[in-house]
Amino acid sequence: MRNFWIVVAVVGAATVALKSAGPVFLGGRELPALALRVVELLAPALLAALVAVQIFGGDRELVLDARVPGLLAAALALLARAPIVVVVLVAAAATALARALG
Amino acid sequence: MRAALPIAPMSLVFGVSFGVLAEAEGLGVLAPIVMSATTFAGSAQFAAISVLETAGGIFAAISAAVLLNARYAPISLTVAPSLGGALLRRLLESQAIVDESWAVAQVGSGRVDRRLLIGAGLTLYACWVGGTTAGVLGGGLLGDPETYGLDAAFPALFLALLIQQLGSRRALAAALAGAGLALVLVPFSSPGVPIIAATAACLVGLWRR
Numbered sequence: 001m002r003n004f005w006i007v008v009a010v011v012g013a014a015t016v017a018l019k020s021a022g023p024v025f026l027g028g029r030e031l032p033a034l035a036l037r038v039v040e041l042l043a044p045a046l047l048a049a050l051v052a053v054q055i056f057g058g059d060r061e062l063v064l065d066a067r068v069p070g071l072l073a074a075a076l077a078l079l080a081r082a083p084i085v086v087v088v089l090v091a092a093a094a095t096a097l098a099r100a101l102g
Numbered sequence: 103m104r105a106a107l108p109i110a111p112m113s114l115v116f117g118v119s120f121g122v123l124a125e126a127e128g129l130g131v132l133a134p135i136v137m138s139a140t141t142f143a144g145s146a147q148f149a150a151i152s153v154l155e156t157a158g159g160i161f162a163a164i165s166a167a168v169l170l171n172a173r174y175a176p177i178s179l180t181v182a183p184s185l186g187g188a189l190l191r192r193l194l195e196s197q198a199i200v201d202e203s204w205a206v207a208q209v210g211s212g213r214v215d216r217r218l219l220i221g222a223g224l225t226l227y228a229c230w231v232g233g234t235t236a237g238v239l240g241g242g243l244l245g246d247p248e249t250y251g252l253d254a255a256f257p258a259l260f261l262a263l264l265i266q267q268l269g270s271r272r273a274l275a276a277a278l279a280g281a282g283l284a285l286v287l288v289p290f291s292s293p294g295v296p297i298i299a300a301t302a303a304c305l306v307g308l309w310r311r
Contacts, residue, residue, distance in 0.1 A: 061288070
């Protein structure tokens with residue numbers, strides 16, 4: 001229990017530092033053109049990685065489970081140009097359904 | 103605020119489940135709430151308590167959580183041009199950064215909108231800390247969030263936001279490379295590493311157009 005407070009303190013301090021690194025050191029300044037070309041691709045690269053890992057990632061293995069129908073349902077909802085709230089709800093419902101049936 | 107609408111309820115439910123889990127681990131009432139209020143990064147917090155749960159030491163718990171949050175360093179770089187003003191203000195405003203607030207605040211060409219970021223960040227913060235408090239104090243009632251398919255909800259959001267980002271061929275290449283790199287690394291590295299390694303995919307930006 002006392003150990004957990006150490007975890008809380010260290011992780012909290014590290015996270016504050018990581019989140020503020022860019023704004024504190026560069027705040028308000030424009031990035032150089034070359035850096036901007038790299039940084040503007042960070043969003044697609046990271047978002048795609050988050051999707052991939054959160055759907056197929058297991059404990060040090062890749063798994064196919066009830067999350068996959070959720071992703072497929074989300075993709076279909078996006079094709080149908082549904083608003084984001086609907087996309088998210090459809091994905092959760094599909095995964096919940098697949099899990100209940102499985 | 104409206105930008106955070108699709109994700110606020112999920113953040114609340116995840117907050118509750120974090121509170122329930124932490125309390126069940128015997129980590130007390132106050133410490134989990136303080137952690138949600140200061141760390142404010144769901145995946146790292148879940149990782150820390152799951153390491154402790156499996157009898158890992160505090161060093162293992164800390165490194166798992168910090169590794170997961172290391173992605174916020176490059177993310178904060180993309181936010182830097184949007185946050186000006188005094189040092190303390192930049193420090194405070196940058197704490198609104200979480201995956202979801204950063205993702206919904208994208209306005210194209212790698213830029214984020216400051217007001218969207220902070221509005222979404224504050225909304226998510228209230229839900230996350232409020233949810234954690236509810237969870238440690240008397241959660242249990244809700245059961246396992248996976249029953250509701252909530253683990254598919256965030257990737258669905260990220261997919262929706264990703265589609266809006268795929269305006270150029272280079273963006274598509276970065277997305278495919280990022281996802282590929284991350285998946286290849288999952289079996290061989292600790293959680294967090296695949297996501298951080300995937301940021302290397304943005305180096306395709308150095309290619310000539």
